[in-house]
Amino acid sequence: MSAPSILWFRRDLRLDDHPALAAAAADGPVVPVFVLDPALADAGARVDALHACLRSLSDAMDGALVVRSGDPAVEIPRLVSETGATAVHVTGDFAPYGRRRDKRVAAALDVPLVSTGTPYAVPPGAVLNGKDQPYQVFSAYCRAWRERGWPSPVDAVDVSWVRDVAGVDVPETPLSLSPEAALERWHEFLDDSLSAYSSDRDRPDVDGTSRMSIALKFGLVHPRTLLADLGRRARSDHARKLGDELCWREFYADVLFHHPRSAWHDLRDALAGMEYADPASPEVAPLVEAWREGRTGFPIVDAGMRQLREEGWMHNRVRMITASFLVKDLHVWWPLGARHFLDLLYDGDIASNNHGWQWVAGTGTDAAPYFRVFNPTTQGRKFDPQGDYVRRYVPELRHISGAAVHEPGDQRGDYPEPIVDHAVERRVALERYQAARST
Numbered sequence: 001m002s003a004p005s006i007l008w009f010r011r012d013l014r015l016d017d018h019p020a021l022a023a024a025a026a027d028g029p030v031v032p033v034f035v036l037d038p039a040l041a042d043a044g045a046r047v048d049a050l051h052a053c054l055r056s057l058s059d060a061m062d063g064a065l066v067v068r069s070g071d072p073a074v075e076i077p078r079l080v081s082e083t084g085a086t087a088v089h090v091t092g093d094f095a096p097y098g099r100r101r102d103k104r105v106a107a108a109l110d111v112p113l114v115s116t117g118t119p120y121a122v123p124p125g126a127v128l129n130g131k132d133q134p135y136q137v138f139s140a141y142c143r144a145w146r147e148r149g150w151p152s153p154v155d156a157v158d159v160s161w162v163r164d165v166a167g168v169d170v171p172e173t174p175l176s177l178s179p180e181a182a183l184e185r186w187h188e189f190l191d192d193s194l195s196a197y198s199s200d201r202d203r204p205d206v207d208g209t210s211r212m213s214i215a216l217k218f219g220l221v222h223p224r225t226l227l228a229d230l231g232r233r234a235r236s237d238h239a240r241k242l243g244d245e246l247c248w249r250e251f252y253a254d255v256l257f258h259h260p261r262s263a264w265h266d267l268r269d270a271l272a273g274m275e276y277a278d279p280a281s282p283e284v285a286p287l288v289e290a291w292r293e294g295r296t297g298f299p300i301v302d303a304g305m306r307q308l309r310e311e312g313w314m315h316n317r318v319r320m321i322t323a324s325f326l327v328k329d330l331h332v333w334w335p336l337g338a339r340h341f342l343d344l345l346y347d348g349d350i351a352s353n354n355h356g357w358q359w360v361a362g363t364g365t366d367a368a369p370y371f372r373v374f375n376p377t378t379q380g381r382k383f384d385p386q387g388d389y390v391r392r393y394v395p396e397l398r399h400i401s402g403a404a405v406h407e408p409g410d411q412r413g414d415y416p417e418p419i420v421d422h423a424v425e426r427r428v429a430l431e432r433y434q435a436a437r438s439t
Contacts, residue, residue, distance in 0.1 A: 004029040004162045005087040008076060010098070011119045012091040012219035013053040014179040015060055017153040019117030024089035024159075031083050031162040032061060035076065036069040039097070044343035045312045046217075052175035053218045060179075064161035067168050073104040080111055083165060087112045091219070094124040094253060095350060096260040119216075120250050121150035121223045124257035134258045136365050141254065142247045153225050175346075182215035183225075190229060197238040201245070204304075204315035205389040210242065213347035214313070216249065223249070252355040255365055263350055264335050266363035271370060273439035275432045277331040287330050290419050291322075292340060294393075297418035299406050300380030301325045303393040310393070312346035317383050323360040324374035328429040329420050334361040362433075370433045373426045380406040 005027040012018060013034075024030045034054055041047070058065040068075040076088060092115040093102060106113040118124070127144050128134060135141035189210045193200065200208025215221040223246050233239040259267055266272065277284045290296050294305035304318035314322070319341070326337045338357040342348040358364025362372075384390055387405035391398045396415040397405050408415060 002028040003084050003086045004031050005089055006031045006033055006076070006079060006083070006085045008072075008088055008090045009034045009057065009065075010091060010093055010219075011217070012117075012222075013057045014220050014222075015057075015159075016156055016179065017222045017225050018091075019154050020089045020091045020115075021159065022154055022157045023114060023116040024087075025157045027087060027089075029160045029162045031066060031079065031085060031165055032064055033066040033068060033076070033079055033167075035072045036067065036168070037072055037101075038070065039101075044348065045346050046342075046348050048173045048175050049177060049214060049218065049312070049346040051171050051173040052177040053220060054170045055173070056176075056178035056220075058170065061159075061161055064163050065167075066165045067170055069168050072101055073108045076105050077108045077110075079165070080109060083162065085111060087114050089114045089116060091116065092118045092123065094118065094120075094257050096256065096263060117154075119219055119222070120253055121145075121227055121246070122148055122250055124250070124254045127254060134254060135251075138248065138251050138365075141251045142244060145247055145250060146243075150224050150227060153222065153228055177214065177218070177220065179215070179220040182212065182220045185211055186215075186221065186226065186229070190233075194233070194236070194238050194242070198241045201241070202317045202383050204318050205384045205386065205392075209316070211313075213349075217347045217349050249349075249352055252351040255355055256351040262358070262364070263354055264338075266361075267355070267358055267365055268363055271361075271363050271433070271436045274333075274370075274436040275331075276333040279332050279336050284330065284332070287419050288326070288332060288336070290416070291326055291330065295416050296325065296420075297412075297416045298325065298376040298380075298422075299387075299390040299394055299397060299408065299415075300384060301376050303384075303390045306393040308341070308344050312344060314341075314345070315389075317379075318389075319356065320360055321374050321376055321379045323357055325376055327357075327361045328370075328373045329376075329422060329425040331425070331429065331432065334358060334363065371430055373429055375422060375426075377406050377422070 005024045007021055007024040007030050009032065015021065088109060088111060090113065093099065122145055127141060127148055193208055196208060200206050212221065212226065216223060226246060227243060230239040230243050256263060279285060279288045291305065294302040296302055301322050304314050304322045308314045323337055326332050327334050334357040338354045341353055355364050362370030381403050385403055387403050390405045396413060397408055400408055400411050
């Protein structure tokens, strides 16, 4: 038998439409491996989702997947030595930590580290303007992204897996995630919900979104697979709108690629002088805790925060509402909220999550102005018009019918009073914004 190569899985936990797998299989037998990296062990709920994806991947290759635990710069060279592999194949990783890790692994290897494909339809850094500079706003980026285009899905390949290589067991998890289930959900969405996507995508009370974010996070499905399906519905405005939403994911990855510091710092310095509340202070800490636990007294905010805790997911419109409440009603700098979301979201992606928070905070590229302050009551009435979403997650208010649930008044019973006066805090936010802009 010819010498094997190694396929090191990371954010590509599937066997279909997998360019790096095709490249590895072209070399001969393949040793499939995933390394449980201690540097990512504190990834919150995403760890459970990862373990579910790894169990599915292992089942798909009849147990051939080798799972190792440790520093990849140690474990991958060790596996090369054990198996006599002539190359290590990977899907490119463009996040700040992934880029640093891959440089360390490449330096530790005495065989090539071969990168083929990316987790994106278009690689971060590949879409530039006429001056070979990255785009600063989404609309211009999206036009150029569509004009550039992306490759078609890769055909399945026959693989000869190398078996009986020692590894560790994947931890148990209550979750069940797989490429098959993700694609089944996707096709159901195309058949049943795409035709109303443009209007329903902002409605947390209806099942109007694709729910593909977890599958995309772990590479159970590649975005070009989804885009290929949407391309067959090219005349649909709904299909184009969903394509735009997939483009947001690519745009934020591109922003992080060019500006890795923006993961945890303001991308733009326009609000560098902003006055923020101290979340550890005796006055603010209880308010932040109420936000985390979903007991702010604002029904749409509390429904969203409880959905996050219960399901590891939150509707995107509600993500914006809850983020605005923390930043502009409680006046807390956005990284605290971004970290809380990453701790609880199964689909937590540092580029999309943290730059989404910056969009709300007014500190990111293509950002909503800081003076746009979401009124949680108005947002609730507009996007949850019958109150069904609130009643689903806030049982204290289920006795209130219709839109009245968004302003429970003297019907609130055990439900808490609002922890702040939104009108007052909106004025404070605008005053701080004006002060920061004038410095």
